[in-house]
Amino acid sequence: MKEQDWWWPVAVVGEEQAGPQPVVLLGEALVLWASDAGPPSLLTDRCPHRGTRLSLGKVRGDTLECPYHGWRFSGAGQCLAVPAQPGFVPPASTAAACHGLQASHGLWWASLGGRAFHPLPDLQGLPARRLVYGPFDVATSAPRAVENFLDTSHFAFVHEGWLGDAQHPEVPPYDVVHTADGRPVIESYQAWQPRASATAAGGAWVTYRYEVLSPFAALLTKRGDGDAPQDSYVVWACPQTPESCRLWFAQYTTDTHTPDDVLRNFQVDIFGQDQPVLESQQPKRLPISGGEAMVAADRLSAAYRRYLKQCEITFAVC
């Protein structure tokens, strides 16, 4: 499965401090936890004794204690103690599988089996102020959610009066180019937006730049005229199951004065408009092998589907 070649976002950095966190990635139940010392750890959420969820357990010192019979596991997943058999040293084979974990962009990233070799997306050059919104649990596949983030022709309908104008539903021509590693990019896309951001005073022409970052992540940058702030947004999608995903949105902005809540509420409102439409789409898996109508205005969506095919993604697509 090529999906295992990539790192996937699973939690916001800091969430692990609240106790063991259940996480679902590529259909696997995992537990993210942090010991009192040592780095956080990501284990398969299944006790090797009787299959109980370790995420229901407790952190004890530098171990994770299973809630059923109290077996204790190290950060590497090794069983270190069996309370019913004091003095017994469990063999190395008594372990919960340990997965790759690293922090970047304010999130924890997981690699199933520690096999990922593709580097994490590089976000150099974005404005310094970063806000991370989410998680948003969405009853559709990760690629449906990412394609929606790349889709401009829904603005006049789903975001009417905000990102789109019902009098101007047309999508101006645009070119899709590709990065050296085959990721689709639109360098410049012009849109008239009635209310482009949390601080917009009125309608404005906005220039968008779109970039697919990895199979289930994308970046857009919005530039207004003159002194308008530059805002970049990233969607990070965690493919939980083939038909459900967990999303975070990160905003990078040159706006240094608008309170966090105001910026967050704007994004929450925008995604609240998207979510019911997204969850209504059938099939929930993204059809990358045909079966849906395409017009010229959809060429970024078409390029994204081709990119997923090139990456040999098979999870959450059909």
Ligand code: FES
């Ligand atoms: S099931 Fe985990 S200790 Fe028994």
Ligand SMILES: [Fe+2]
């Ligand atoms: Fe939208």
